[in-house]
Amino acid sequence: MVVVMKASATTAEIGNVMQRAEALGAQTQPIYGQDHTVIALIGDLTRVRRETFDAMAGVLKTVRIQDPYKLASRATHPEGTVINVDGIRFGGEEVVVMAGPCSVESRAQIIETAMAVKEAGASVLRGGAFKPRTSPYSFQGLGEEGLKYLAEAREMTGLPVISEVMTIEAIDMVAEYVDILQIGARNMQNYGLLQAVGKAKRPVMLKRGISGEINELLMCAEYILSNGNMEVMLCERGIRTYETATRNTFDLNAIPVLKRSSHLPVVADPAHGTGDWELVPPMSLAAVAAGADALILEVHPDPESAMSDGDQSLKPERFAELMGGLRKVAEAVGRKVASPGEQESVPIDADGRRAVLA
């Protein structure tokens, strides 16, 4: 860490900063510039916090040198992590396409959609059973009933399933039905929930909050990793900016930045990223070109009747068309789209739960 003193800082103030740093276990090295004195803190900084120094008299600002995350960092883990979900590999050479409706609305709807997305080539099924909604008066999801339908769709298609979990209490139950736990954007900094999924035995897809900095997303992943769950994927899903032509600003730059900073697989969510189904195909192609390891897409047999996010959902035939384009772009960047044929059907018990937990 570097502490920059004000031009007006007194010798006593400089001395105080050095003393305080040393009392906290750090070594100090002052550098006397033309206007400003700068104090470098090196050695053991475990007890050093920036705030301490930002609050001291004579200090202009502090500058952090090291990344605040460790387990998520590529510096400490140069090889990319590959997460294997029932034979589907995230973070490897193949690009994984996850698809399905925003919300599970009925048994028929999820099964029809699962069949359609598998036929088009998706290898993971998505579907929300618990829905965070801006309005308390909106449809909040089918809950456990929706999870049962998802599990049934998995048994019929062999596609692993991803679904959101919103509360600590629901983790165990959701984990019994699904293969990947999704943490939604609104919960990116719900630290209790992060710690709890850090102890779950399921891979986690963590979505970037609507105003999450990339560094913060990595710190949130750190909450999960440091609780023991090393299977974390990071998902870019659009940030909030001044631009209103798109619902959010889908920040594709995050993809190469995350790949450079971290070893974790990176997923792109162009449906939420743009909020506009017409933009989903070009932005999906762009995400793969930018290096995304996976896509998560919204497909609905009848978007106009969807109980949520119909405006950003593709019809099955458009999705199938997009899959064709994705295969070409994946190849152009030296990858290929993962195929759904490789995994086996996962049996469920009479209650719809996975017969055997991983």
Next chain:
Amino acid sequence: MVVVMKASATTAEIGNVMQRAEALGAQTQPIYGQDHTVIALIGDLTRVRRETFDAMAGVLKTVRIQDPYKLASRATHPEGTVINVDGIRFGGEEVVVMAGPCSVESRAQIIETAMAVKEAGASVLRGGAFKPRTSPYSFQGLGEEGLKYLAEAREMTGLPVISEVMTIEAIDMVAEYVDILQIGARNMQNYGLLQAVGKAKRPVMLKRGISGEINELLMCAEYILSNGNMEVMLCERGIRTYETATRNTFDLNAIPVLKRSSHLPVVADPAHGTGDWELVPPMSLAAVAAGADALILEVHPDPESAMSDGDQSLKPERFAELMGGLRKVAEAVGRKVASPGEQESVPIDADGRRAVLA
């Protein structure tokens, strides 16, 4: 609601929109402009959702006419709500000052600070026992032990206490010790938590998320109100923008906008709003001039040693000086600062809990 059709929309597409709206129970009124046809939806819109129409062929966009919130709206509740906490009135003529440390760090620290802020004129004591922290490696608060110290400080000073609750499970416990439940910015859209405090028997101060729109803040208040808890205060604490000269952009405009849109009391938090103790005094004065009903401020006897937020905390003597300024500005806008002398000490039992729950 108004549905704007594309210039290229066909008669059939216009017909489909009208049919769908009517099937959902609305009445429709088409308006044929020079380029665009616009369809107004009136009558009973309870089953109408914008997404349905945004997903339909030929639709350019939809425009909402009514506010999505009802219970929080001033339109449905023209009189300002006054919330009485042990005799301290939020939303009335008086401006309430809440002050104390960011985190409760020890018994001595919270009692010393409580004495100091009371003497300077604060009428509510703040202090965090559960702390949401960006890093899993940072101090996370003293937990229930911190709440006990807060309760003890309340008994000694008579100051009601506000403290943050972060999880559903902790609500009952926190509510036993404190007078006002705080929902932090990161949890503004943690809907499960909002619903649960909506059933708690304590007033709630809801903080605006770092990227929360004012309308979204009101929708989140609606989650609490619609669960039966009508004692909600809204707190502006800074939003995330491109400007980095301040940690956040403290959005004072939100104060008159919220007062105009809602009947709920509005609190300003300049410490988190700016992240810089030097800016806290001018922005506190400005918040009162803009119409804030209350301020929440960070005061620490030794900011440099604070375990969190030392850089935005005032020393007790600066706080006392600021109180003098606040009294003058409050008077200039026809109000006065609430005095701590009016309430009585609240007895606690042997466990530090309030002897009688409201």
Next chain:
Amino acid sequence: MVVVMKASATTAEIGNVMQRAEALGAQTQPIYGQDHTVIALIGDLTRVRRETFDAMAGVLKTVRIQDPYKLASRATHPEGTVINVDGIRFGGEEVVVMAGPCSVESRAQIIETAMAVKEAGASVLRGGAFKPRTSPYSFQGLGEEGLKYLAEAREMTGLPVISEVMTIEAIDMVAEYVDILQIGARNMQNYGLLQAVGKAKRPVMLKRGISGEINELLMCAEYILSNGNMEVMLCERGIRTYETATRNTFDLNAIPVLKRSSHLPVVADPAHGTGDWELVPPMSLAAVAAGADALILEVHPDPESAMSDGDQSLKPERFAELMGGLRKVAEAVGRKVASPGEQESVPIDADGRRAVLA
């Protein structure tokens, strides 16, 4: 236009709005909803401005239905515009790559770079002679001398040249040397300059301002088009958001949004968009996948010695490698990269000016 009245609006206030609208030549159609009355304004709206109504008593808000731009709109010009610059076609099937240094620094530097980028496959040469710099103490460009070197490089390579013009007075001079006039992001709303290049006889590439809305960019294009110059290209180059991991947030979503809203060719500038040369290759591939008609890239033989933007410039060998990737992605989306071989060398006179003006 639609005028939404407050729930509390009186009959007189509603009447006033209708009267005012009719006095300005519009027809009015009131719609009486449950809470709000809405007044649709149709017919001739040439004299109607939103502000008039926003300022009236009883008005909640106004909603614009029609796009404010006409000449730039795809609605009025469904076919995409193709701009032919010495045989290089922008907006057609081919993807045009423009490359060169941020600043022209010397005769040798620009000629060496021009040779290198042509060999790698670029078909237009970029280079700044007039540089807008944040600091008055920074290098401001070589001025006309730089333009002469650019013209010489064009004569040697046959590559058409693009360069920025910053002031009205300089337009004629710059237009004598270059083939495409660039309007920089800081000047997006410099209306006098826009009007002036609207009268110039050169195609114009207009960059989106760092906080320009897509609609505003199109309005600025309208300033140029309405002055008679129909050869305008729109350039996305990154917007300012809260995220600091990249210098700007390169908004790729703007590419399909602009292609949908407008018939003008769209250029992507990943170097300024990200400010980080490591991110330029993946984001260039992504831009082509998203539908960009052209790229503008920074290439410098020795980025570390560059007088500006070295940190976002590619070395010639990396650029050549990127060109290979671009060809593959272009093909994957059904296009091809324009080749520099097709155009002929453009002779210049003794002063370095184009011998014949278009």
Next chain:
Amino acid sequence: MVVVMKASATTAEIGNVMQRAEALGAQTQPIYGQDHTVIALIGDLTRVRRETFDAMAGVLKTVRIQDPYKLASRATHPEGTVINVDGIRFGGEEVVVMAGPCSVESRAQIIETAMAVKEAGASVLRGGAFKPRTSPYSFQGLGEEGLKYLAEAREMTGLPVISEVMTIEAIDMVAEYVDILQIGARNMQNYGLLQAVGKAKRPVMLKRGISGEINELLMCAEYILSNGNMEVMLCERGIRTYETATRNTFDLNAIPVLKRSSHLPVVADPAHGTGDWELVPPMSLAAVAAGADALILEVHPDPESAMSDGDQSLKPERFAELMGGLRKVAEAVGRKVASPGEQESVPIDADGRRAVLA
């Protein structure tokens, strides 16, 4: 400056950075931390640019220690600057109120408004003769005719006049009629214009761009100051954020930040800052409480008929009421509102120009 090397940087890369810095005249001091090496650059940094180092192999990032501005900095000029305009002092103890219509629309309108604002207590008259408009089809101002009316209004009331100048060519002409030159937000980074008003013999009010960082605003002031004009005022007028409840986010935090960083007087513009006349009174009071040296307000006798910005203009009677509130708040913070009675009428010649130029 501090150069932070990557954790993976080689000894050779570290050596290259030090050599390059020394070749540019700096002294270097390496600090070897646990993961990262940091190189401090001290001494003469006039030839050192961050970009050079950001482009070098092994460099993670560079950190600037010194402010990039000198003449605008309070560090180099601890006393606040007071600018005297015909006896009205900006930056002293008094708070100056400037008021008038957005646009000069007619002789009668500007004279009526000038009389009204003077009577209410404003001490400077504002009015736009050249208007930057988002649409090329909007009213663009009366031009020189408008300036003549302004000068006439000044002669009748004695109020000095402020008006915007948009082009270099117009500076001399505008300076003949007005007392303060305004540079609008869209031109904050129009460097040619800044340099030119830097040579003009009139005080300049420089508005912060809609996405201008505070540091950039100060760098733009530096462009004016470094050209010899030391009479510069800085104006906060709202920034662009994601929030749409207000047209812009009026950033009051900028006021104390600017006062701390710079010696130049600070003006607040709540009309543009919020875009909503109902918010102008509370935010004007807040601006004075936060430490603004002056306010610039829009007053129009008939806002609904205004040719621009009617929605953010006050009627004269509301303005008079606000003046009463401003006097109280100014007093509460130890200042007073400047009175218009102190200055003398400034004679104009037959052409409406100021008889004697300063």
